Each structure stands twice: as C-alpha cells, then as structure tokens.
Amino acid sequence: MGKVRVLFVCHGNICRSPIGEFIMKDIVAKQGLSDKFHIESSATHTDEIWNGVGSPVYPPARAKLREHGIGTEENELGVSGKRARLTTRADYDKFDFIIGMDSANIRDLNRIFGGDPDKKIYKMLDFTDRNGDVADPWYTGNFDATWRDCSDGCHGLFRHIIVDVKYSDILSDSDEYPNDDGLESNDGLERHDGLIHDDFPRG
Numbered sequence: 001m002g003k004v005r006v007l008f009v010c011h012g013n014i015c016r017s018p019i020g021e022f023i024m025k026d027i028v029a030k031q032g033l034s035d036k037f038h039i040e041s042s043a044t045h046t047d048e049i050w051n052g053v054g055s056p057v058y059p060p061a062r063a064k065l066r067e068h069g070i071g072t073e074e075n076e077l078g079v080s081g082k083r084a085r086l087t088t089r090a091d092y093d094k095f096d097f098i099i100g101m102d103s104a105n106i107r108d109l110n111r112i113f114g115g116d117p118d119k120k121i122y123k124m125l126d127f128t129d130r131n132g133d134v135a136d137p138w139y140t141g142n143f144d145a146t147w148r149d150c151s152d153g154c155h156g157l158f159r160h161i162i163v164d165v166k167y168s169d170i171l172s173d174s175d176e177y178p179n180d181d182g183l184e185s186n187d188g189l190e191r192h193d194g195l196i197h198d199d200f201p202r203g
Contacts, residue, residue: 127160
C-alpha cells in the first residue's frame, strides 16, 4: 500500500523539525489516517549526532509538545524514542515532501541532494499565508513562536495533500472520510477528486 511520505528538516533535528514531525503525526492520527502517511524528521548537520548516535528531542521542545497533548502517555507518537539523524542523498527518492524550516535549510538540502529536480523541497511557511523562516528556538528561546509556525505549516501541508488529486488514491481507500461538515462518513463512495474539501481547521 502506498503512503504519503513527509520529511521535516532543520539544522540539528532536535527542536523545529521534531516539532513539525510530531504535530503532523498528531494531525493524521486524529484524522484516522496514520496508516496512509510516513513521517520523519532529520538534520542538515551533525551537531547533535555523536559517534553515530543522535540526541533526543530538546527538553524545551518536548515540553512544548506535551503542553499541546503530544508525547504524553496517552498520545506518545514516538516522541521519547526520537533521535537526531542526518539527512542523506537517498532521502530525496524516499519522500514526497521535504520541508525545511528556513532558507539555510533549503540551501543545505539542495546541496545534499544536488538540486531539486522533482520540486519536493519546500519551506514550512510555504503552506501558510505568510512568508519567511521558522526561527530557531535554540537561539531565540521562543518556543511559542516555533509552535505557531510549525502548527500552521503542518495544517496547511495537510490541507494541501488531502485536496490534491495526486494523493486521492492513497487516501481515499480509507474506510473513513471527513465530509463537508467535518464529520466522519462511511458512505463507501469512490472519490477521485481529492479526499475532502478545504475545510480542515487552521492551526
């Protein structure tokens, strides 16, 4: 069975990209679509990888996830086992969407992959109504701003995917479809024009 494959990327893979990874995992889980997605995150540099072993999610980032009900005992989603890993050239062929957090990440991704011939590389805020970079909270200390940017970007990315006919065959063989009222429908109808209308909540 095919999956929509998403990779979130930042410099060290301990703050911004794990926040993106686990927000997206939470979104698809709550929509009953976890089995239709493969979601990971990775680093462009080895700052948080020591002798082949990556650092865990940065504690303030993990605390911000818990504040929003992610990484808790009831909704763990793999947060405790997440370790930083390096983005490799092979990742380009493995993922449909490769989401960098800022302009430096995008430059690094193009360097690692030798370009972007299939137009898979995006910035997180490309999926929002504003431009710019997701600031690194390692330096700013502002995890609220990082959460807002990552949440808005992930919700925008999810909307982008579910209304794209390219992914309808993967998504629409689910037994559950959100209908126009945002409720679950099991009418058994085949849907070839995207999974749902653009009524997914923002942020």
